[in-house]
Amino acid sequence: MAECGDSHCIQPRGNTRRDNPGDDSKEKDKNMNRLVRLPVLTAALVALMFSLTGCNQLRARDQLNKGVAAYKAGKFEEAIRHFQDASTLDPKLPAAKEYLATALAQNVVPGLTTPDNLKTAQQAIDTFQEVLVKHPDDINSLKGIASLYFNTKKLPEAKEWQKKVLALDPKDPEAAYTVGVINWTTAHENLLKAITPLGLNDDGAGNAKMTKPVCAQIQQQNAALVEEGIKYLSQAIENRPGYDDAMSYLNLTYRRKADVDCGNDAARKEDVAKANEWSQKAMGTRKENEAKKENKNAGGIEMDSNGNMK
Secondary structure (H helix, E strand, O other): OOEEOOOOEEOOOOOOOOOOOHHHHHHHHHHHHHHHHHHHHHHHHHHHHHHHHHHHHHHHHHHHHHHHHHHHOOOHHHHHHHHHHHHHHOOOOHHHHHHHHHHHHHOOOOOOOOHHHHHHHHHHHHHHHHHHHHOOOOHHHHHHHHHHHHHOOOHHHHHHHHHHHHHHOOOOHHHHHHHHHHHHHHHHHHHHHHHHHHOOOOOOOOOOOOOHHHHHHHHHHHHHHHHHHHHHHHHHHHHOOOOHHHHHHHHHHHHHHHHOOOOOHHHHHHHHHHHHHHHHHHHHHHHHHHHHHHHHHOOOOOEOOOOOEO
């Protein structure tokens, strides 16, 4: 810009655009070239990104298929590596996380509470929970977590997650059965802790030899567990009439109910009688189930209760 004095303006010295008018057109050409190249470059980058994404998705699918093949062959460590690679290549591939968690769960030894086993179980639980973040109603992940907690003896957590399964599917017989098993297990442990110091063993018939204070303690600890256990085991049988395992645990749970009938001999005998009834039902149903399996495996003809072919 011009520096103006009192009488005239002095043009600044130097090599400016006004000194070389031809430079303006050159600069405009350069700017235009840049503007043209920018969208072309952007489009190329976007295309490259889509191409890489597509390649990764294909590779992820390949790893997923290899993982499934390894899993079916019982090669769980190899399957885990393939599922991890699939998940890394395509984080949005829903099956990869669930398959990875399932493969990790196969490496968990039921009942073993060593640090390594618990670590593997927690890895599987964490992976199932990642699935649930995006798919909160994924019932297989809910069941997987419940099973892992049960297998690592974390019974309160297992019970909590089985109830989440039942919230989604109230007719799931296995979830209801497991709640009943957990309640019986907890009640039985409470009983043994209380009567062992007395030099007593569980007689399965109400343990009438318990002292009054010990029986009051057991009543306080186990009464609600027993009632809930009977409720869920009955629910399991209602939804799967031939569920002989649930019948067996109803037998056992009624024996725990007899424990809390403190001083009420008639109620104790009634509960033991119900336990015996369920024991007989369980044995009879188990025989029927085994016979059905044998007939099915042998290709035999199944008949219904009226003698008609099924």
